[in-house]
Amino acid sequence: MKALPLLCLAPLAAMADTTELGEVVVEAMKPGLGNYVTSAEAEDFERRDLADALSLLPGVSMTRVGARSESMVTVRGFDLRQVPVFIDGIPVYVVYDGYPDLGRFTIPAAGEIEVAKGLSPVLAGPNTLGGMINVYTRRPTEPIEGEVHTGAFTGGGWDAGLSAGGKQEKWYWQFDLSYIEQAAFELSDDFRPRPTENGGSRENSYYNDWRASGRLGWTPAPDDEYVLGFWIQRGEKGTPPYTGYDKKIVPRFWQWPQWDKDTYYALTRTQLGGDTTLETTLHYDRFENLLRAFDNASYSSQTKRSSFDSYYDDWTAGGSVKLENRTLKDTRIAAAFHYKVDHHEEMNRGAPKYTFEDETASTGIEAEHFFPWGSSLQAGISYDWRSINDAVDTNSGLPLTGDDADSWNPQLIWKHKFCDTLEGHLGWAEKSRFPTIKDRYSYRLGQAIPNPDLEPETVDHFDLGLDGSAWDNRFQWEVGAFYSRIDDAIQRVDNVAFTPAGAGLFQLQNVGEAEHHGIEVALGNKWTDCIETGLRYAWTHTENRSNPAIHITGTPEHEIFLYSKLQVHEKVKLIPSFVWADSRVISSTGKRVGIYASLDFKAEVTLPADCTLGFGATNLLERNQQLDEGYPEPGRSLFVDLRHEF
Incomplete structure (x- = not known):
């Protein structure tokens, strides 16, 4: 649920001269080992959804929200409210609380993922506080091409997919269809039975999802392109009940029979003379969701006060315009404007319907100059603002108001090519995030007081990196260091008021100061035509400076991923891999997992x-x-899959 990323963002040529329409060059530097994943790599390591695939990158950590059975990631310690997700340049989020469930998203065949960490294009729009994630499908290159696949895995799981596309002289098409389901994942044999879980097949852990997407593109001239596209998703899932030892946590018996999302968009690129390009986007997104809370593990009755049927009916509509000019020698100048409306409706069965609506806009300018000695300097700034169209007090039903919010986002990046095999960058950026609808208006099940006047969070990023290659490009490496200082962080303040029974209530306020800093390393070595190895490592330290008692959650301090690809025979490849992450804090009170x-x-x-x-x-x-x-998490899981390319 996400009131974060801006609307339809136009592609930005940050490093390369050309990009695919719908592709967002999200990194201030070129795509590389540390910020780039292909669908083929995800297949190699049996990563079936977007969260799994993203965790292959250093500094991107897989997280779970167990009480909601949602898969998330953090990027250098920033969560998905602060790192928006885009597909084919279109924002993917749920309006209310800023958390899309990445476990619902499969990766399109021939798809690719880029991740910006800290530094991201200022023309991408608002709410990229910690970076941004873009998933996109490549334009087909052959008259007809594609693949079909099917597979099965432990727990009654199976998946299947079809991807097909074709390119003609002045038009192309791409279509993807996928389906995945699992009856229940299997727990480890070392799991000790608990009152809500006896082991074996995990209770209420079923899910199924299907997705259809397509693009139709017209290319009347070499530099002109016009695209219509869509994404349609349907899903349902269960939430496994709590099995821990915290007596304060009451197990939930939840199911989600509806998780439906439709996205329709148009992208255009028009060459206005030899040096000027105009790009536009339009999009409309609809999200419908049903959560059912039951009395107990039979999932058959709803008589308790804790039981309910909760409906969300959300839509987002927006567009953007970007103009880029290269008339000046060795200089690129670009400007962009974005606008969107986020509309959220929620209702429990038998209760009133509540409506919330925000308008968000952004305008920005960016310039980049390339010097003859191998350096380039990029400078840009954007101005973002948000106004409230509709809001309501869900306790009284009375209208609520709140302050309009705005923010400035400057950025400066220096890049230098030392030689053909060594490049580096140094950058600074100030980024911001507007608080979500939930941040501002939720009573948190009677535990909090809304704060409609929350201001944006802001952060200063400092980023240093080097990347290079050796041995005829068989060995590639990247290393980077970062420091992020967050001001006006939104944190809970306890006991701002009390209930008639004397229980303290908290409120979210702009009182936090935090620091994130760390080091990332990515190595890839093709020793021979038959042996390839790789390493990804991240050290990420997060610290709440204003209130150390409230912890920053979800990110392990050390995380490493190792792999090998061994061509042991002309027709046989072996791919062992290992991931290790140390203990992490999973609640603001400091509770940890191993x-x-x-x-x-x-x-x-x-x-x-x-x-x-x-x-x-x-x-x-x-x-x-x-x-x-x-x-x-699941215990040992076996899998088999069959693919055919054409």
């Missing part, structure tokens, strides 16, 4: 007729572990 580690293995066999058979296992060591306390 080390997470998974040894995985995949084998691929090339078959006739352009088919590939893959099989293997995840969590081979059968570890009983958690990413959120009381919500155990």
Whole structure:
């Protein structure tokens, strides 16, 4: 649920001269080992959804919200409210609380993911406090191309997909269809039975999702392109009940029979003379959601006060315009304007409907000059603002107001190419995030007081990086260091008021100061034509300077990913991999979960007729572990899949 990312963002040529229409060059530097994942890499490591695929990158950590059965990531310690997600340049979020469930999103075939960490284009629009994530489908290059796949995995799981596209002289098309389901994942044999979970198949852990997406593009001239596209998703899932030892936590018996999202968009790029390009986007997104809370594990009655049916009916509509000019020698100048409306409706069965609506806009300018000695300097600034169209007090039903909010976002980046095999950058940026509807208006089940006048959070990023190659590009490496200072962070302040019974109520206020800093390393080495290895490592330290008793959650301090790709035979490839993350804080009170580690293995066999058979296992060591306390992860899981490319 997400009142964050701006509307439809136009592609930004931050480093390269040309980009795919709908692609957002989200990194201030070129795509590389530390910020770029392809769908082929996700397949190699059996990463089935967007959260799993993103966690292959250093500084991007997988998290779970167990009470909602949602998959998330943090980027250098910033959560998904602060790092918006875009698909084909279109924002993907749920309006209310800023948290899209990335477990609902499969990766399009031939798709690619780029992640900006801290530094991101100022022309991308508002709310990129900690960076941004973009998923996009490549334009087809052949008259007809694609793949079909199907597979099965432990727990009654199976998936299937079709991807097809074609390119003609002046037009192209791309279509993707996927389906995945699982009856229940299997727990580790080391799991100890609890009152709400007896082991074996995890209670209420079923899910199924299907997705259809397509793009139709017209290219009347080499530099002109006009695209119509859509994404349609349908899903349902259960939320496994709490199995931990915290007596204050009451197990929830929740199911989500509806998680439906439709997105329609148009992208254009028009060459206005030899040096000027105009890009526009329009989009409309609809999200409908139903959460059902039951009395107990039978999931058959709703008689208690804690039981309910909760409906969301949201839509977002917006557009953007970007103009880029290269008339001046070795200089690129660009300006952009974005506008969107976020509309949220919520209702419990038998209760009134409540409506909230925001308008958000952004305008920005950016210039980049390329010097003859191999350096470039990029400078830009954007101005973002948000106004409130509609809001209501959900206790009284009376209208609420709130202050309009605005923010400035300047950025400065220096890049230098020392030689053909070594490049570096140094950058500074000030970014911001507007608080979500939930941040401003929620009573938090009677535990809080709304604060309609919350101001934006702001952060100063400092980023330093080097990347290079050796041995005819067989060895590639990247190393970076970052420091982020957050001001006006939105944090809870306890006991601002009391209930008639004397219970203290909290409120979210702009009182926090925090620091995130760390180091990231990415290495890739192709030792021979048959042996490839890689390493991703991140050290991320987060600190709440204003109130150390309130912890920053979800990000392990140390995390490492190791892998090998071994071509042991002309038709056989072996892919072992290992991920390790140390203990992490999972609640603001300081509660922690232990080390997470998974040894995985995949084998691929090339078959006739352009088919590939893959099989293997995840969590081979059968570890009983958690990413959120009381919500155990799957034990050992076996899988097999078959793919055919055409």
